[in-house]
Amino acid sequence: MEFLKEIFGGEPLTYEQLQEKLKEHPEIEVVNAAGGAYVPKSELDAVNTQLTEANTKAREDAEKYKDFEAQLQAAKDEGANALNAYKRDVAISQAISAANSADEVSVKANLNLEAVTFGEDGKLIGLEEQLTDLKTAKPFLFKEPEKLLDLGSSTSGVKGAGEVKGLEAAVADFYSEN
DSSP states (O other): OOOHHHHHHSSSHHHHHHEEEHHHTTOOOOOGGGGTTTOOOHHHHHHHHHHHHHHHHHHHHHHHHHHHHHHHHHHHHHHHHHHHHHHHHHHHHHHHHTBBOOOOHHHTTSSSSGOOEETTTOOOEEEHHHHHHHHHHHHHOOOOOOOOOOOOOOOOSSSSTTTOOOHHHHHHHHHHOO
């Protein structure tokens, strides 16, 4: 507080005299600390240090995670591609099964599965033609459709239901169709 001795000069001053002396010393600021507007320099320095550290950490974190969005999008794309590939494989397996294949693996080995895609309607494109060609070229890969044996019963839903022919007639009809 030595700087005040220089201003007062060992004498009491009026308010007006104090104002004149302070004008001669612009490096001195007078504040009303009672209202909380004054913050000690040590506290200000501590807060500034914390702010600098927080800004440094924020820049480091931003650098660390700058590729996060790209990585997240790549993971989403990879998951969507895997799901679509799975759906395509399931649809192909169902179509091969519906075509009465004797062995799905053998049928798949003879198909160009890369040429099979989903159309906009969600149906497979390029598989039906390949299956038709394969049935012609290698019929042993497919089972013959099972023929129903008409036993002449009146059970509804069975081929020829209602006609009672007997067992001998049913066997004869079965073998005559072959």
